[in-house]
Amino acid sequence: MFKFKFSSLLKLKLQQMEQAQKEFSQAKKNFDEVMSFIASFYQSIETSREEILNLQKNQTFQVLTTIQEYEKFIEGQKIKIQQKRVVARELLQILEKKQMVLIEMATEFKKIEKLKEKQKMQFRKQQLKIETKQLDQIMIMRSGRGDKW
Numbered sequence: 245m246f247k248f249k250f251s252s253l254l255k256l257k258l259q260q261m262e263q264a265q266k267e268f269s270q271a272k273k274n275f276d277e278v279m280s281f282i283a284s285f286y287q288s289i290e291t292s293r294e295e296i297l298n299l300q301k302n303q304t305f306q307v308l309t310t311i312q313e314y315e316k317f318i319e320g321q322k323i324k325i326q327q328k329r330v331v332a333r334e335l336l337q338i339l340e341k342k343q344m345v346l347i348e349m350a351t352e353f354k355k356i357e358k359l360k361e362k363q364k365m366q367f368r369k370q371q372l373k374i375e376t377k378q379l380d381q382i383m384i385m386r387s388g389r390g391d392k393w
Contacts, residue, residue, distance in 0.1 A: 246367045248360045257356055261349040268342040275335040282328050285321045292318050 248254065292314045299307045299314075 246364050248363060250356060250359065254356045254360060257349065257353040261346070261353045264342070264346040264349040268339070268346045271335065271339040271342045275332065275339050278328055278332045278335055282325055282332065285325045285328070289318050289321050
């Protein structure tokens with residue numbers, strides 16, 4: 245029966261890799277949320293610009309006030325976009341670090357897993373060699389007594 249002497253280390257590396265995967269997924273989710281906010285801000289700016297174009301067809305004082313309000317709204321959205329971009333850059337750096345940790349953990353896990361497979365193959369070869377030797381001995385003993393298969 246094959247027993248891998250580093251099985252506890254393999255389990256530990258698997259747990260570390262799974263934890264790194266969870267942290268990476270959470271960082272990606274956070275980054276995606278911020279990028280979604282930025283996209284929605286751009287969409288609201290685009291909608292406001294379309295409204296301004298529609299309002300410019302009517303040249304009244306009330307329309308000019310509304311257009312100015314839309315322009316103030318657009319400026320406010322631009323400020324929010326800049327703030328969210330700063331947050332997005334920070335989250336992207338965190339995401340990249342989490343990805344590097346995940347890659348490192350996966351590499352370490354795969355190395356140990358490969359070692360396990362290599363040792364398992366060696367164990368099987370050794371078992372086959374022992375079985376072959378035992379069969380040869382049985383054949384020698386039978387041929388010595390004159391027995392036939």
